[in-house]
Amino acid sequence: MVTFSHLDDGTAERLWRGSERLGATPELSLYLRRFSKLVLVSAHPDDETLAAAGLLQRAARHGLTIQLLLATDGEASHPESSTHTPGQLAAVRGAELDHAMGMLAPAAKIRRLGIPDGRIADSRELLKQAILAECAAAPDPAGADAPETGAEHEAERAAEHGQTLIVAPWRADGHTDHDAAGEAAAAAAAESGSTLLEYPVWLWHWGTPDSSRVPWSSMRRLTLAAADMAGKERAITCHYSQNSPLSDLPGDETLLCAEMISHFRRPYEIFIDAAGSMLPDGDERVQWAQAQFDAVHQDLAEPWSAPEAWYEERKRLLTVAALPAREYVSALEIGCSTGVLTRDLAQRCRRILAVDLSTEAVKTAARRNADLPGVKTMQLAVPGQWPQDSFDLIALSEVGYYLDRGTLLKTLDLMLGSLAPGGTVVACHWRHQITGWPLDGDAVHDFLRSDGRLKSQGIYTEEDFILEVFTVAQDGR
Numbered sequence: 001m002v003t004f005s006h007l008d009d010g011t012a013e014r015l016w017r018g019s020e021r022l023g024a025t026p027e028l029s030l031y032l033r034r035f036s037k038l039v040l041v042s043a044h045p046d047d048e049t050l051a052a053a054g055l056l057q058r059a060a061r062h063g064l065t066i067q068l069l070l071a072t073d074g075e076a077s078h079p080e081s082s083t084h085t086p087g088q089l090a091a092v093r094g095a096e097l098d099h100a101m102g103m104l105a106p107a108a109k110i111r112r113l114g115i116p117d118g119r120i121a122d123s124r125e126l127l128k129q130a131i132l133a134e135c136a137a138a139p140d141p142a143g144a145d146a147p148e149t150g151a152e153h154e155a156e157r158a159a160e161h162g163q164t165l166i167v168a169p170w171r172a173d174g175h176t177d178h179d180a181a182g183e184a185a186a187a188a189a190a191e192s193g194s195t196l197l198e199y200p201v202w203l204w205h206w207g208t209p210d211s212s213r214v215p216w217s218s219m220r221r222l223t224l225a226a227a228d229m230a231g232k233e234r235a236i237t238c239h240y241s242q243n244s245p246l247s248d249l250p251g252d253e254t255l256l257c258a259e260m261i262s263h264f265r266r267p268y269e270i271f272i273d274a275a276g277s278m279l280p281d282g283d284e285r286v287q288w289a290q291a292q293f294d295a296v297h298q299d300l301a302e303p304w305s306a307p308e309a310w311y312e313e314r315k316r317l318l319t320v321a322a323l324p325a326r327e328y329v330s331a332l333e334i335g336c337s338t339g340v341l342t343r344d345l346a347q348r349c350r351r352i353l354a355v356d357l358s359t360e361a362v363k364t365a366a367r368r369n370a371d372l373p374g375v376k377t378m379q380l381a382v383p384g385q386w387p388q389d390s391f392d393l394i395a396l397s398e399v400g401y402y403l404d405r406g407t408l409l410k411t412l413d414l415m416l417g418s419l420a421p422g423g424t425v426v427a428c429h430w431r432h433q434i435t436g437w438p439l440d441g442d443a444v445h446d447f448l449r450s451d452g453r454l455k456s457q458g459i460y461t462e463e464d465f466i467l468e469v470f471t472v473a474q475d476g477r
Contacts, residue, residue, distance in 0.1 A: 002213070004174055006205070006257075009259075011204065011205065011206070013263050016204060018209070021209065021216050021295055024292075025219045026220055027220075027222075028271060034163055034165075034195075035064060035163045035164065036163055037135075037163070037164045037165070038055075038065070038164075038165050039131060039135060039167070040052060040055075040056065040066065040168075041069045041127070042069065042070050042071065042169075043180075043181045044072055044117065045070060045093040045239070046074070046093070046100075046242050047201055049097075049100045049232070049238070049239060050201060050261075050264040051199035052167055053104050053269075054269045055167065056108070057227075057228045057231050058228065060107065060108070064165075065139040065140045066107065066108035066109070067108070068101065068109065069127070069131060070111065070112045071123075071181055072113075072118075072119075072177065073089075073114065074089065075087065077093070077117070077241070078241075078251060078253075082250075082251055084252075092241050093241055093242075096239045096242075097110070097238075097239075099238040100235040100238040103234050104231060111130070113126065113130055118176065118177060120176070120177040120180040121179075124183060127181060127185075128185075131192075132192055135188065135192040135194050163195070164192065164194040165194070165197065166185050166197070167198075171274075172215070174202045174203065175201070175202050178201060185198070186198075186274070189275075195275075195277050195278070197273055197278070199271055204260075204263035215274070218437075219270050219271070219273075220272070220273050221269075222268055222269045229265075233265070236264065241255075242254075242255045242256045243255075243256045243261055277438070286357070286381045289357060289402065290357050290358060294358050297363075299360075300363070300364045300367070301364075302338055302340075303338075318467055319344075319426060319428050320345060322458060322460065322469050323424060323469070325348075325424065327348055329349075329392055330353075330390065330391045330392060330420075331345060331349040332352075332353050332387065332395070332418065333352060333395040334395065335356055335397065335398065335399030336354035336355060336361070336362075336365050337356060338364040338368060339354055339364065339366070339368040339375075340368070341395070341397055342365060342369055343369055345393075346372050346374060349374065350374055351374045351375075351376070352376070353377075355378050355380040356377075357381050358379070362379045383410040383411040383414050386414045392419070392422070392424065393424045394418070394419060394425050394426075395425075395427075396426070396428075397427065398428065398429055398430060400439065401429060401434045401440055401443070402434075402438075404439070405439070408439070408444070409447075416454075416472065424469060425471070426468070427444065428466070429442075430464065430465050431461075431464060431466055432464070448470060449468070453472060454470040456469070
């Protein structure tokens with residue numbers, strides 16, 4: 001669990017701006033056209049301004065109905081103040097919010113839930129139900145700003161009527177209210193079928209560019225136009241009770257120091273797409289995914305776990321033991337990573353073609369298996385790039401959840417086209433949440449099992465992973 005104080009020095013913004021991985025996050029801006037409504041959840045007045053002012057302005061121009069759900073009034077921001085009671089702070093911060101929202105999205109509606117500041121976890125269900133109610137309400141085109149693209153955009157919005165984008169604090173931001181608000185939003189998104197984006201606030205303070213807690217693969221970038229940056233700057237200054245002292249007396253000190261606010265003066269905003277619902281498309285997606293996997297495989301790194309770890313070794317032993325044939329002539333391993341499973345499969349295969357999207361992973365895998373003449377390693381972007389050979393074994397291990405359903409279907413089509421009669425497909429996947437990607441392990445196996453062209457020959461499931469062997473179905477059996 002993250003522990004921090006706003007009084008800590010925090011991570012300098014220059015370190016974040018120097019991060020290549022932060023700079024490589026995929027763009028989000030065009031995806032707003034998929035939605036007709038934005039439900040923005042704010043734990044405290046100013047969260048929405050700091051983290052999502054650019055998104056608010058963009059949504060207003062696109063004609064989205066905007067509903068801001070303010071969970072608390074922020075009355076506990078200065079608990080030691082001798083000049084302001086909690087009620088007075090709530091009134092001040094409420095006026096600041098109204099002023100800022102009037103600049104960012106004048107037609108937005110604000111609903112104040114009045115949950116005690118610091119106690120959102122106790123009212124998580126109340127917040128979830130409030131979000132669900134807003135998702136169920138019909139969009140209000142008359143109340144939204146005029147869309148910037150005219151009648152053509154209105155037709156597009158009409159065709160997508162009912163799609164709601166929920167934007168809420170990140171569930172792992174480290175502040176108890178932010179975490180609870182994000183959890184409530186995630187539950188509401190799952191129940192309503194809405195799309196969820198989460199925004200970090202305190203991550204930039206306690207996190208570092210090399211921290212494993214930074215959710216790199218699920219980060220999305222919204223580049224801000226100059227006018228949006230200027231609008232955001234004006235809105236930030238509205239929250240004077242947070243970015244300047246209430247008085248010169250102890251307990252009235254500035255809550256958000258200049259270094260903290262500098263994280264939100266970037267020419268872009270960062271959102272977290274935990275479900276992978278806003279991944280880029282086509283070549284842009286391939287390039288982005290390759291950059292992600294190259295980063296974690298850099299310098300011969302073993303990104304998932306040490307190969308000698310018992311969990312990994314045991315999983316590989318079970319995978320190889322599950323193969324029904326004593327020997328295979330030609331195998332294809334999709335997503336070989338650093339080639340550890342490749343080496344184990346080589347015990348049962350005369351030839352193996354091990355492929356991976358990451359050039360860095362392929363480099364490590366080729367080095368690991370250089371002494372095995374039957375192993376060939378290639379960098380291929382599956383399914384866009386596909387080998388022409390025929391195989392009697394295809395391994396899909398810890399890779400299916402990085403594909404959306406459409407891409408997984410294309411991959412399966414190609415697998416079946418390359419599989420020799422009587423051939424085997426072995427799949428093994430981690431069963432826990434895969435942050436930032438479209439599917440999880442169970443969903444991948446449900447997808448494979450539901451395809452009538454495959455017949456499941458055996459399945460092994462435990463808490464951490466699922467292992468399954470398939471053959472090509474014959475005569476519908």
